[in-house]
Amino acid sequence: MEIINGVERRRRWRTEDKLRILAEIDAGARLAVVARRHDVSRGLIWQWRDAQRRGRLVVETPSFVPVHVVSALPGAEAMERVGGASCPGDALEGERSVEIVLPDGTRLRVAENIGAAALRRLLLVLRG
Incomplete structure (x- = not known):
């Protein structure tokens, strides 16, 4: 049993769960029976099937992203002097990169092709 409390009243289905439910139907189970078993509306399952057919419902494979830790970042004054171009010892030097500044001032510099x-x-990890 799933208890939903708080402001959010809808369940958030993981892509893996959606695909598992759709696999039951593809294996020959009746849609209505599968919907009842998982307590999900038939209309929602039809939406998932449509998304799967259009290629929008796929599991993203995990991948590693290079992370470079620097001992200290320059202060705001130093960043203004160099135009925010790069930090000393920047590991992405020579590569095209994108710098993301979060509302709390955290700066994240990632490769352009991430x-x-x-x-x-x-971003989920940084937001905590």
Whole structure:
């Protein structure tokens, strides 16, 4: 049994769970029976099937992202003097990179070609 409390009243289904439920139907189980078993509406399952057919419902494979730790970042004055271009000892020097500044002042510099899934995981970790 899943208890939903607080402001959010809807369940958030993981992609893996959606695909597992769809696999039951693909194996020959009736949609209505599977929907009842998992306590999900048939209409939502149809939406998942449509998303799967269009290639929008896929599990992102885990990947590693290089992280470079520096002992200290220059102060705001130093960043203004160099135009925010790079930090001393920047490991991404020579590569095209993107710097992301979070509302709390945290700066994250990543390679330009970082994958969306990897960036999403990094931001989730940083937001804590």
